[in-house]
Structures are given as structure tokens and as C-alpha cells.
Amino acid sequence: MEIHQLDYVLAVAHHQNFSRAAEDIKVSQPSLSQQITKLESELGTSLFERTTRYVQLTPAGREFVTHAKRILSEVSEARDCIQEYVSIKKGHLKLGALAVVGYYNLPNLMSSFQKKFPGIKLDILEGQCEDLLYMLHSSKIDAAFVQITKPNQSFRVNTLVTDKMVLVTNYLHPLANRLSVELKELQNEKFIITPATSGHYQDFHNACLIANFTPTIVMSCAVVKTMLSFVREGLGVTVLSSKVAEEERDAGIKIIPLTPSIHREIALVTRNNTGLPPALKVFLKFTSQWLKTESEPQMPVMQQLAQSS
Structure with a gap:
């Protein structure tokens, strides 16, 4: 008994016709008939009842199809499992x-x-x-x-990571020495912020809308170091995730907690x-x-x- 013979039996059982089954699995009809006859000889019983008008499963054939489906399913699972090991190597x-x-x-x-x-x-x-x-x-x-x-x-x-936003200003900004700042206090500030396609922008913008104002954005920039260089020059303020801001902390900027918190993930x-x-x-x-x-x-x-x- 071979795997391809099980495929042939299932195809004939499905189509109830040798010609259509052969066309579906892309083999010649004589080859399909020969392989099923060989399998039936090996099993010692007929799997199909054949007449000039139809082809249908015998009782033994119906039982065989049940087992054939399970075998082919397990073979497919085994191949998928082995493929995972192959993928690990390459x-x-x-x-x-x-x-x-x-x-x-x-x-x-x-x-x-x-x-x-x-x-x-x-x-x-x-x-x-x-x-x-x-x-x-x-x-x-x-x-x-x-x-x-x-x-x-x-x-x-x-x-993977949870964080929250903080306000970043230059060291001369009026808010620089505050212990914390309420978001609504920033409605008159000029912001240097990430592009509108970023999740960071969307979270910040939504938080501002909840605080009843639309932020004034004077510059959009995707690179943190570039954003902070303009903040140091006093062009505007920015908001960053706290871990990012702490990594970039120096004497030219001030990092101030925001309330309410704007969480990041x-x-x-x-x-x-x-x-x-x-x-x-x-x-x-x-x-x-x-x-x-x-x-x-x-x-x-x-x-x-x-x-x-």
C-alpha cells in the first residue's frame, strides 16, 4: 500500500467517476484504474462497485475511506512538523x-x-x-x-513593552522646573512630534482631543535625536516615551511627567x-x-x- 493510492481512492470516492477523478489529480485514467485494482488485490476485497452507469463505494470501501482520510491527515501533519525543524536550520x-x-x-x-x-x-x-x-x-x-x-x-x-509619555523642553522653558505638567496646560505650546502615521502621534493627538484642544505642530520628524536638537534650540517642545527620553537626557533638556498619563505599548x-x-x-x-x-x-x-x- 502506497500513499498515492490512498489519494486515488479518495478522488474516485469523491467524484464517483474514474475519468473525472483522474483529471482532478492529474494522472491518466488507465494509471488510476491500475493502481486502485492493485490496491484492491493487495487488500483482498473490492473498494468500489463498478457498473456502466456509476461507481460507488462498497461497505469495505466506505470503511477504508475513513481510515485513508485519517492517515493522509496524519501524514500532512508529520510533513508540517518536519518542515518546522527544516526551517530552524535554514x-x-x-x-x-x-x-x-x-x-x-x-x-x-x-x-x-x-x-x-x-x-x-x-x-x-x-x-x-x-x-x-x-x-x-x-x-x-x-x-x-x-x-x-x-x-x-x-x-x-x-x-512586549509598556511605558508612558513625558514632556521634553529645553532647560530655559517656563515649564522646565515643574515636577509635573497637566496636558491641558500645553494647549498654547508648539510641538515637534513624530509623523501622523506613527502610533505615538495618534496616542498623543487623541489625548489632546480628550483634553479639549488640538496641538499646534510646527514640525514633524521621525528621528528622536533630530527632534531633540530642535527642542534644545527652543523651536518647540516634544513628548516622548519615558525610556526614550531618559536615554537622551542631557543638560540641554528637561524631562517632566505628564498628567493624566498617556500610556504606550x-x-x-x-x-x-x-x-x-x-x-x-x-x-x-x-x-x-x-x-x-x-x-x-x-x-x-x-x-x-x-x-x-
Whole structure:
């Protein structure tokens, strides 16, 4: 008994006609008939009742079809399983990412993954949220590190980082020495902010609307260092995620908490379907394990050295 013979039996059972079955599975009709006759001889019973008017399953044939479907399903699952191992050895992932992921620990995630699975090539494409989500929806990338601003049934969202926005001014600004600033106090400020296609912009803009004003935007810029260079020159103020602002802190700027808080999330987003590439499944599983490690309290370096000595 061979796998292709099971396919032939299912095709004839479906079409109840040898010619149509042969055409469907793209083999010659004599070859199809020969293989089924050979299988019936091996089994010692007929699977089909043949007349000049129809072809139908015998009782034994109906029982055989039930088992054949299960066998072929298990064969398909086995092939998919093995393909995952093949992909681990040699695969390719296209990942979209916000430029700010470098301010968090996400490069460590990708570096750790690459070290464990050196056969999987990672291509990183930077962009704004809306652009990356469009590319993900269009299957131009496999996953994206983005900020989700509203639910979307097309995507599966795995939150990686939570943060909140802070106000950043130059050191001479009237608000520079405040312990905190209410968002509604900023309605007369000039803002240097990320492009409108970014999740950061959308979250900030929505928060301003809730505070009953529309922000005055004098410049749109995607690069944090460039934005801050204009803030230092007094062209305007900006809002950044707190971790990003802290990484860029220097004597020329002031970082002030905002109230109410404007929360930010960076998530690993994939398409919400079951047909994920094997290499992506491996990456998602690794990310889950990496998050658990990141959330565990880290032992101080000196204590680690003392225990190892």
C-alpha cells in the first residue's frame, strides 16, 4: 500500500467517476484504474462497485475511506512538523520595527534569537506604525514591532513593552522646573512630534482631543535625536516615551511627567491566522520564553560572582 493510492481512492470516492477523478489529480485514467485494482488485490476485497452507469463505494470501501482520510491527515501533519525543524536550520524572517525599539531591550531579543538559531536570517525594516501594519496585512513582512492604537481583528497582538509619555523642553522653558505638567496646560505650546502615521502621534493627538484642544505642530520628524536638537534650540517642545527620553537626557533638556498619563505599548504583532510560517512560530515561542526571563528579578552581578567562586 502506497500513499498515492490512498489519494486515488479518495478522488474516485469523491467524484464517483474514474475519468473525472483522474483529471482532478492529474494522472491518466488507465494509471488510476491500475493502481486502485492493485490496491484492491493487495487488500483482498473490492473498494468500489463498478457498473456502466456509476461507481460507488462498497461497505469495505466506505470503511477504508475513513481510515485513508485519517492517515493522509496524519501524514500532512508529520510533513508540517518536519518542515518546522527544516526551517530552524535554514529560514528567513522579515520583521518590521519602529525606530525606537533600540531604546528598549528588544535588540537583545533578536540577538539572542539569532545566536540560538543562526540558520534563520532576520531582515529588519524600520517604519511608522501605519506603514508597517499595512505591510503586515499585505504579507510583505512576517511580523512587526509596533504600537497598537486600536483593536484590529486581523492581527494577533503580543505586548512586549509598556511605558508612558513625558514632556521634553529645553532647560530655559517656563515649564522646565515643574515636577509635573497637566496636558491641558500645553494647549498654547508648539510641538515637534513624530509623523501622523506613527502610533505615538495618534496616542498623543487623541489625548489632546480628550483634553479639549488640538496641538499646534510646527514640525514633524521621525528621528528622536533630530527632534531633540530642535527642542534644545527652543523651536518647540516634544513628548516622548519615558525610556526614550531618559536615554537622551542631557543638560540641554528637561524631562517632566505628564498628567493624566498617556500610556504606550510596543507589541509584537502577527497576522491572525493559522498559516504562520514555521520560522515565525519558532520566533514567537522564543519570544514568549525570552519575556519570562526578562520579567524574572536579576541577581546583582557581585552576588553572581560570589556564588560562582
